[in-house]
Amino acid sequence: MAVVTTPLLTAEGITLRFGGNVALDDVSFEVRPGELFAIIGPNGAGKTSTFNCISGVYRPQAGEITFRGSSVLGQRPDRIAGRGIARTFQNIELFDNLSVLENLLLGRHHLMHSPWWQALAWLPGTRREERAARLEIEYLIEFLDLTAVRRHPVGILPYGIKKRVELGRALAMQPELLLLDEPVAGMNAEETEDMARFILDIRTELGLAMIMVEHDMRLVMDLADRVMVIDFGRRIALGTPQEVQRDPAVIAAYLGGATDEVLESAQEDLR
Ligand SMILES: Nc1ncnc2c1ncn2[C@@H]1O[C@H](COP(=O)(O)OP(=O)(O)OP(=O)(O)O)[C@@H](O)[C@H]1O
Numbered sequence: 001m002a003v004v005t006t007p008l009l010t011a012e013g014i015t016l017r018f019g020g021n022v023a024l025d026d027v028s029f030e031v032r033p034g035e036l037f038a039i040i041g042p043n044g045a046g047k048t049s050t051f052n053c054i055s056g057v058y059r060p061q062a063g064e065i066t067f068r069g070s071s072v073l074g075q076r077p078d079r080i081a082g083r084g085i086a087r088t089f090q091n092i093e094l095f096d097n098l099s100v101l102e103n104l105l106l107g108r109h110h111l112m113h114s115p116w117w118q119a120l121a122w123l124p125g126t127r128r129e130e131r132a133a134r135l136e137i138e139y140l141i142e143f144l145d146l147t148a149v150r151r152h153p154v155g156i157l158p159y160g161i162k163k164r165v166e167l168g169r170a171l172a173m174q175p176e177l178l179l180l181d182e183p184v185a186g187m188n189a190e191e192t193e194d195m196a197r198f199i200l201d202i203r204t205e206l207g208l209a210m211i212m213v214e215h216d217m218r219l220v221m222d223l224a225d226r227v228m229v230i231d232f233g234r235r236i237a238l239g240t241p242q243e244v245q246r247d248p249a250v251i252a253a254y255l256g257g258a259t260d261e262v263l264e265s266a267q268e269d270l271r
Pocket of ligand 1: 021023042
């Protein structure tokens with residue numbers, strides 16, 4: 001008997017317009033618990049817009065997005081984050097003057113009731129809630145191999161480590177779904193390999209579902225369980241990495257209507 005899994009997130013018929021410009025046109029997909037779901041597509045295809053609809057930055061004019069069975073539409077980004085959807089950004093958004101530990105504690109803090117400065121002050125009378133948070137953060141610091149830099153101000157760290165701190169801050173929010181916006185953009189080969197390892201560890205050890213937007217095809221094809229391809233705001237393919245990289249519509253989207261010969265060579269590249 002086939003096992004039916006209830007989706008964690010469902011997007012149904014999402015349409016998003018900016019004036020006359022259609023950023024997303026009737027896009028539907030679902031993300032299953034524990035799945036690594038990738039969204040790819042040429043520049044301006046609508047990938048970031050999809051993230052912005054899920055995380056409450058944009059409200060689509062049509063369609064529905066549900067997380068664990070109830071709608072996220074119309075909710076503020078902080079409320080959606082509190083429901084278990086955390087996000088990293090294309091451009092790192094951290095507090096440069098604060099340490100790695102402090103940045104992670106602030107990420108954790110939106111879940112707590114005590115004032116934010118208490119998390120940083122670490123007073124002798126610090127409440128139980130703060131102590132529990134501190135233990136979780138210490139676990140994440142170790143998990144992400146950040147122990148050696150835990151007290152360093154984020155501003156002085158190399159780019160690849162900053163991206164890892166940003167990942168840590170999103171994980172500190174204890175999400176069930178993590179949105180990764182170009183996690184390896186601008187990274188060298190070694191940093192990319194490290195990040196790929198951490199993404200895999202998040203899936204296997206923490207069991208989190210992830211949606212990843214990424215231009216690095218090798219990373220996508222190596223890591224993702226399923227891939228959705230969008231072009232000009234439309235979903236043109238959805239399937240396993242093997243299925244989408246064979247799909248002529250996908251190859252054509254990347255090349256803009258090519259001959260059979262060029263398609264074949266693109267297929268090689270996508271492999
Ligand atoms: N705030 C906005 N105002 C007007 N148009 C927007 C806005 N955000 C996105 N768009 C438009 O929506 C379309 C999709 O953009 P989006 O940023 O989602 O693409 P993308 O696939 O993430 O691109 P890239 O790979 O370059 O990051 C583009 O035509 C873009 O110009």
